[in-house]
Structures are given as structure tokens and as C-alpha cells.
């Protein structure tokens with residue numbers, strides 16, 4: 001019996017994400033929350049002949065009912081970018097949305113695995129963590145920033161270049177989820193020697209700024225929704241498989257490094273002690289983060305990318321943490 005709540009379920013990501021989750025036999029209750037339109041989305045999805053029950057909840061008065069007893073809460077609520085904006089520009093609006101949803105989760109589903117999609121992920125994950133701390137229900141192993149779209153993009157773009165079937169290309173992507181903080185470790189991908197330095201630099205840039213490609217193509221109508229729904233569902237379903245069905249699965253995800261101090265030592269050797277959060281390969285299990293796995297050896301080119309990322313991430317993390325410290329909860 002696994003209850004999953006999607007917050008922001010009527011949105012561009014929320015709807016296709018919920019559609020994919022509705023197809024899983026591992027979910028018994030799919031609870032859809034938004035400030036608009038969830039009765040319609042829920043009625044529509046509830047006609048699909050899979051076993052999970054679908055409920056729709058709209059507006060703050062129904063947030064408690066939506067979230068209570070959830071095993072997994074997925075949050076793609078908030079505004080997306082328009083051309084010319086950075087993810088950090090979304091902080092002004094999305095920070096309070098995520099804070100308030102996290103507050104409801106801390107009160108009514110304190111053991112839920114929290115999967116945060118809303119941008120800027122580098123800051124929204126610390127926001128959720130700080131809210132859970134304030135309510136004394138914090139467990140760093142249960143809060144995840146969903147960076148799976150970066151991994152999905154890396155497979156696709158590298159696969160195209162080296163002539164491999166994209167789904168077979170596994171490339172770790174570590175760091176954060178914005179521009180220069182996105183660090184694809186391409187030197188560890190079999191087939192890497194086929195790339196010229198020029199191709200390597202271009203594909204690295206494309207992975208780091210893949211989100212901008214979609215924002216530009218959508219021309220004011222938002223950012224990635226369908227590929228994000230695919231990636232978000234992959235992460236949530238893998239987490240469910242590992243946490244509730246005993247499967248051994250690894251995903252790169254943005255977590256608090258203290259969720260496995262021992263395991264994080266390898267990453268710390270490279271990034272130092274300045275950052276609390278970093279996307280790393282995580283072995284998922286019954287408690288969420290079972291262990292943090294080594295990020296492996298970096299090429300000199302990748303080492304160069306790391307130094308740029310650390311300063312930006314540090315600022316993003318502090319911004320999220322300070323926001324909750326200054327909030328009345």
C-alpha cells in the first residue's frame with residue numbers, strides 16, 4: 001500500500017507525471033493536489049483501468065486531506081522559467097510555495113519521501129530540509145532533489161554522439177541543477193574516448209544548459225514538462241521499488257551529504273567541506289538514502305568544472321536555508 005501525493009498535479013509536469021504514475025501497479029493511492037483544476041485531472045485519470053485509487057484535492061483547505069499519510073510526496077508546484085530568466089529568478093515565488101507544501105508534509109506525512117522538482121532545486125531542497133528541522137521530523141535520508149532530467153539528457157546527447165542506444169548510456173551527473181552547477185562525468189562513460197575535445201566541451205555545455213534549449217523553443221510557454229514528467233516518474237518509481245519492494249537501485253540525486261557521512265567522504269575529498277548538499281550517486285533502499293556511492297575519478301577537464309560549481313551552489317544553499325530561518329512557521 002503506497003500512497004503518492006503529487007503537489008502541482010494540474011501543471012505542465014504534474015499532469016503527465018501523474019499519468020505515468022497511474023500506470024504503476026506499485027502505487028495504491030495517487031493523491032493529486034493543486035490550487036486549481038485537480039478535480040478534473042483526478043476524474044479523468046480515475047477512469048484508467050489500473051488498480052490505484054485517484055483522489056483530487058484543490059486549494060489550501062484540502063491540502064491536509066491530500067497529503068496525510070503519504071509515503072511519497074512529489075513536488076512539481078510553482079512557476080516555470082520564461083526566456084531570459086535563470087532558475088534562481090524563480091526563487092521569489094517558488095520558495096514560499098515549497099515552504100508551505102513542506103510544512104504540510106512535516107505535519108501530516110513526516111515520514112514521507114520528499115521528491116522536489118520545483119526550481120531552483122539547489123535552494124528548494126534546503127528549504128524542505130529546514131522546514132522539517134523546525135518541526136523536529138528531519139531525516140536527511142528522505143529528502144531528494146530530482147535531478148534525473150540531467151541524467152536523462154546526458155544519456156540522450158552522449159548516445160547520439162557516440163552512436164549508442166541512448167538508454168544504455170549511463171553517465172553520472174553530479175553537483176546541482178542549474179547551468180554550471182550541473183557536472184556530467186563523461187570521462188567515466190564507456191565510449192568516451194570516441195569524443196574529440198571539441199565534442200566533449202559542446203556536449204558538456206548542452207547537458208548543463210539543456211533546460212535553456214527547451215525554454216527557448218517553447219518561447220514563453222514554459223520549460224521542460226514532458227521529459228521532466230518522464231524523469232520525475234523514473235525517479236519516484238525507482239525510489240518506490242527500492243524503498244517498498246526490496247530492489248537495489250542507484251540514482252544520482254541532490255541530497256544532504258550528511259545522509260551518509262562515511263559514503264560522502266569520497267565526494268568531500270573533491271569538493272571540500274563547504275557544501276551541505278550535492279547531487280551524488282545514491283543507493284536507494286527502505287530508508288531512502290542507504291548509502292552515498294563514490295563519484296569516481298575526475299578528468300582534468302571535469303576538475304575545472306567543479307571549482308566553478310562550488311561557489312554558485314554555496315550561495316544557492318545559503319539562500320534556501322536563510323529563507324526558512326527568516327520565515328515564521
Ligand SMILES: NC(=O)C1=CN([C@@H]2O[C@H](COP(=O)(O)OP(=O)(O)OC[C@H]3O[C@@H](n4cnc5c(N)ncnc54)[C@H](O)[C@@H]3O)[C@@H](O)[C@H]2O)C=CC1
Pocket residue numbers: 007008009010011012013014033034035036076077078079080081090094097101116117118119120121146147148149150177222223224225228
Ligand atoms: N527539477 C527539474 O529538473 C525541473 C524542474 N522544473 C520546475 O518544475 C516547476 C513546475 O513546472 P511546470 O509544471 O512546467 O509549471 P506549471 O505552471 O505548468 O505548473 C505548476 C503547477 O503548480 C501549481 N501551483 C502553484 N502554486 C501552488 C501551490 N501553492 N500548491 C500546489 N500547486 C501549486 C499551479 O497551479 C500549476 O498547476 C517549475 O518550478 C519548474 O522550473 C521544470 C523542469 C525540470
Ligand SMILES: O=C([O-])CC(=O)C(=O)O
Pocket residue numbers: 080081087119149210211212214215223224
Ligand atoms: O530549465 C528549466 O527552467 C527547467 C529545468 O529545470 C530543466 O529543464 O532542466
